[in-house]
Amino acid sequence: MSQVRVRFAPSPTGFFHIGSARTALFNWLYARHTGGTFILRIEDTDKERNSEAFLQVIYDSLNWLGLNWDEGPKVGGSGGGNHGPYRQSERGDVYRQYVNRLRDAGRAYEKDGAIWFKLLGERYEVFDDHRKKTVTKVKLPPVVIEDQIRGRVERMEDEDFVIVRSDGNPVFHLVNVVDDIAMEVSHIIRGEDHLSNTSKHVLLFEGFGMKPPAFAHIPLILKQNGPGKMSKRDQGALIEEYQKRGYLPEALVNFLCLLGWNPGDDREKMPIAEIVRLFDLPGVNQSNARFDDKKLAHMNMAYLLEQPADRFVTLARDFFQRTDTPAARAALATDAAFFRDVMLLSQPKVKGVEELPAYTAYFFTDDFAIDAKVRDKVMAKGDPKARLAELIELLTTADFSSDTAVEETIKALAAKNGLGFGDYQAIARLAVSGSNVGPSITGMFRVLGRERVLARMRRFAAAARDGQP
RNA sequence: GCCCUCAUCGUCUAUCGGUUAGGACAGGAGAUUCUCAAUCUUCAAAGCGGGGUUCGAUUCCCCGUGGGGGCACCA
Known part of the structure; x- marks a missing residue:
């Protein structure tokens, strides 16, 4: 069996979003699963829309997610390889060579200053209602795509198309295919939005006398609210946002794996090594998945806890x-x-x-706000001022060295007065933190230490005596 | 408009002709705990519609419907 070579080919025209990340991830997973090669290729032919800053975003995001590449631009430990250069902006000569090959074979011609790919078949003219102009069509059998995920797909291709613009720049279809040939890519794993381009690409591969690689079109990620696929502008779409918000990359990766793939059983949270072991193209789903930030947040929490x-x-x-x-x-x-x-x-x-x-x-800070609603509630129940006074007296000499020591002390006090731990907890928490949410009161005391706890309690008690704390 | 594609709880999904249609997130209830979470228990929640094929269809086929993608000298 020949070596698996897959590529992720982003264009640095915007931010790196969830959809791109998952495409990169599935390519990476397949490479790691098969022991193949993961190539990073930068599709920066569109000079207008590209920038170095965006390029850096791609590198940063991939690195953060742990998706190291075996071939491609050298960044950190990733990159290298002998199929370069890996930036399309540096591959002009390669494209010119390949265009010449097409010309020599009679498969490319010039028209209106651009270079067109010539389809082989009977030609006829027809008025296109949608585009409101007469176009030349070519009769040829449908292009058959054997997709690893979707099965057999047929698409009609019936018009010559531009492969080099009149300004001399090669277009996406051409560079994509040329690079895949030159880089000996064995499997093209990309979003389903490219499925309709694939017939053009198959024709180009054949035009170069090559057998097309295997295709695998993965379903799209739909935006959480509203219609359509997730795009750069959607809430929660950007990888760097999760990075900034302190999400764990392994949680995001785990979540992304589950959008369109599953291990075949009920497991969800799994180590990446296990996912690599189980991942395969036929296991990828065919239907689009809606993004769910709640589930992501849950996954992140689960990872954070451990x-x-x-x-x-x-x-x-x-x-x-x-x-x-x-x-x-x-x-x-x-x-x-x-x-x-x-x-x-x-x-x-x-x-x-x-x-x-x-x-x-x-x-x-000692200068924290007291939550008024919580204060009113706590102060209304039982005799919190008395409880607080008891605590202040007791804690002056209590052992603060461990949670259990603090707990024992307060429990003993509660027992002595025929009360429960809870009768002291609420007022103590309010006085020391101004709130009713937080970590265990005993841990809070231990960490804050006697001086701070007592100072806050005394201040609160004094304020309560004079009026409202 | 044309072409392609997809279709199970609100969401992500399991089931590869025979199941009480399972799990997870979100939601409800309860238990536990010093609050809040977490955790545990539990409840509610789905096969888009219509035709076939079959002893039997969520599962296979067809037609609708709905969703998604694409139809550039963008990538």
Whole structure:
């Protein structure tokens, strides 16, 4: 069996979005599954719409997702190979050579300053109502595409088409096919939106005297709300957005794998190595999938929960550093060990690292807001002022070294007064954090330490005595 | 308008002619916990319509309908 060679061929004309990422991912998975080669080719022939900044976005996104390429532009550990150059803007000579081959074979001609690919068959003129002009059609049998995912597809191709524009630039169809031939691509895995181009490509392959590679057209990702496929402008479409929001790339990758593919059983959250082992083209779905940010968020949380402490803290710190808010700055200004303790205390409680700055804000400043609704509710129940006074007295001498020590202390106090832990919890939390949500109160005390806890409680008690805290 | 393509809970999907149509996300209820989450239990939720083929169709075929994509000297 010949070597599998697949390629991902983005054009740096916009941002790198979910759909592109999944196409890249499926190519990468197939290469890794078969032990083949994953090629990154940059389709930057359209000079108007390309930029170096966009190119960098592609590299960054692929790297972040962990989709390393074996051949292509050299970036970090990826790239290299002897089928280059891998940027189409540097392959002008190759295209000219191939166009000449077509001319020599009588399959290309010039008209209106452009070069056209010539279809072989009987010609006739017909008025095209849709385009409102007379066009020359060519009679030839339908082009047959044997697609690895969709089976046999037939498409009619009945007009010559431009392969080099009058300004001298080769068009997409030509460069795509030429590069796939020159780079010895064995399988073309791309979005279904290209299916209608494929007949042109098959004809071109044959025009060059080549057998077309295998095709696999994967279903599209539809936007979450409203009609149509997901595009750059849609909410949640951009990979860099997830990167910025502190999503775990392995969670996004896992989620993306499940959009159009599944292992054949009920498993969803799986290590990438297992997905690589099981992935195959015939297992890919044929129908389009709608993007679901809730499921992505859930997947991210599941991965986040199981992160080792060091990685979680690093992830959190990176996110805080990118977040330019007073709360984030205050957090970073504190002692690294304290920051770490706060983050680890919060790890099991948040759905994403993006929640962390707001969720942990009161740890890093004494100047936190008291939630009025929570305050009214807590102050209305039982005798919170008395409970608070008891706590202040007790905690002055209590052991703060561990969660269990704090817990035992408060439980003992509650038992002594014939009350429950809960009778102290709400008021303590309110006084120390201003809220009714947060990590365990015992962990919160341990991390904040006696001085801070007592200071906040005394301040709250004083305010409550004078009126409203 | 023409061409191609797809069709199971709201969403992602399993089923490859015989199942109480399964799982996950989201939603409801309950349990647990010091709050909030998480977790566990549980409920509700689907074969687009019409014809065939077959002893039997979600599954195979045809026709509708609906969704999606494409019809450039864009990629």
